[in-house]
Amino acid sequence: MPRGLRIAAFAAAGLMTGLACVVLALYIVGGRKIGRQFSVADETVALPSDTASLAEGERLSIVLGCTDCHAANLAGRAMIDAPIFAVLPGTNLTRGAGGVSTAYGGADFERAIRHGVDLDGRALMIMPSADYAHLADDDVGRLVAYLLRVPAVDNVVSERTIGPVGRIASALAPRGLFPAYEIDHEAEHPASMERGVTIAFGEYVTRPCRGCHGMDLEGGRVPGAGDAAPLAGSLRADGATGLGTWSEADFVRALREGVRPDGSQLDVAMPWQTFLLHTDEELRAMWRYLRRPSAR
Numbered sequence: 485m486p487r488g489l490r491i492a493a494f495a496a497a498g499l500m501t502g503l504a505c506v507v508l509a510l511y512i513v514g515g516r517k518i519g520r521q522f523s524v525a526d527e528t529v530a531l532p533s534d535t536a537s538l539a540e541g542e543r544l545s546i547v548l549g550c551t552d553c554h555a556a557n558l559a560g561r562a563m564i565d566a567p568i569f570a571v572l573p574g575t576n577l578t579r580g581a582g583g584v585s586t587a588y589g590g591a592d593f594e595r596a597i598r599h600g601v602d603l604d605g606r607a608l609m610i611m612p613s614a615d616y617a618h619l620a621d622d623d624v625g626r627l628v629a630y631l632l633r634v635p636a637v638d639n640v641v642s643e644r645t646i647g648p649v650g651r652i653a654s655a656l657a658p659r660g661l662f663p664a665y666e667i668d669h670e671a672e673h674p675a676s677m678e679r680g681v682t683i684a685f686g687e688y689v690t691r692p693c694r695g696c697h698g699m700d701l702e703g704g705r706v707p708g709a710g711d712a713a714p715l716a717g718s719l720r721a722d723g724a725t726g727l728g729t730w731s732e733a734d735f736v737r738a739l740r741e742g743v744r745p746d747g748s749q750l751d752v753a754m755p756w757q758t759f760l761l762h763t764d765e766e767l768r769a770m771w772r773y774l775r776r777p778s779a780r
Contacts, residue, residue: 514651517658517665521605524669526591527598529625531632541630544623547761548616548692550577550631559583559637564610570650572609573641577631582640585632593628598673600664607662609644614663615692620677681765686773689766693719696753701774714751721774732771739767 532538545551545558553574555561560576560583576583587603588596595601600613619627646654650661658665677688690701697703701719721727727735734745739759742750750756759767 510652510655511648514646514653514655517654517662518607518646518651520607522599522601522607522664522669523605524595524599524601527594527673528591529594529621529628531590531625531629533629537626538630538633541626541628543761544627545630547758548627549612549755549758550627552755552758557637558631558634559639560641562642566647567645568647568649569653570609570647571642571645573644576637576639576641578634578637578639580636581638583636585634590625590628590632593631594624597624597627599667599669600662607658607664609646609661610663612663612692612695614666615695617667617671618673618688618691620674620688622676624673679765679769681768681772683769683773683776685766686769686771689762690719690770690773714753716753719774721771722777727774732768735771735774736764736767 550558553561553563554577555574558577559580561574563574564570564572577585579585592603596608596611596613598613598617598619600608600611600617602608654661677685679685693701696716697719698716703716703718705715719727721730721735730738730745738744738750739756739762742754742756744750762770
């Protein structure tokens with residue numbers, strides 16, 4: 485073999501070996517990040533039992549998106565079934581066969597919701613706890629009280645498994661896949677949130693929107709949605725882009741009817757139907773927050 489070809493062959497072999505070492509290292513690091521146990525202190529929240537509080541807990545389970553992943557009856561469903569990446573079910577949250585409520589108590593649900601960790605302290609995958617970490621104690625109490633009382637449904641979902649691509653992705657971007665990595669687990673939580681058409685309450689209600697529209701609400705690629713998925717639009721309403729040409733009435737109509745000011749329909753990826761359960765006060769507060777002068 486000519487000397488040049490031998491050098492090229494050795495270089496190619498070295499490159500492949502190096503690449504294999506990198507992949508193996510990422511695989512190992514990903515496994516460690518998946519298996520990491522977070523130490524989260526118990527945080528007790530009051531669990532109300534009155535009808536109004538439980539009804540509010542049910543509303544929160546819908547507007548916060550619990551039913552999107554865990555099914556309308558919260559008994560779980562298949563979400564991701566791509567073994568090379570992950571097999572990830574929406575957990576059965578009821579007390580039926582296969583449900584986690586047979587083992588979860590109030591403090592356990594609080595940790596899952598606001599900290600994104602399971603009973604063993606392991607990070608929950610694609611559980612949007614970073615969007616819920618700010619929730620006040622009374623809202624979490626209402627939601628958990630409702631979850632502990634939903635009708636039992638027997639539904640044994642598949643076990644979570646993470647394939648080689650998922651393990652490597654976990655090494656490269658644990659925050660996107662495991663929100664527990666982006667939460668300040670020692671942060672204090674407010675006892676309650678004062679309601680009203682205010683910027684502060686609007687920011688509180690709008691926080692879950694960041695999961696798709698980004699921390700700055702400028703829109704863009706939705707994490708985990710894939711390249712073929714539509715981009716999330718900008719929610720900025722303080723300039724000439726995003727919602728800057730909209731009025732408050734346009735904003736409320738879009739979230740009530742799924743229609744933009746020009747008459748076009750919102751993309752099906754935008755779960756505007758859940759906003760039918762938002763109060764007028766909440767929507768007006770959201771608009772005030774999005775229109776705040778300091779948004780840019």
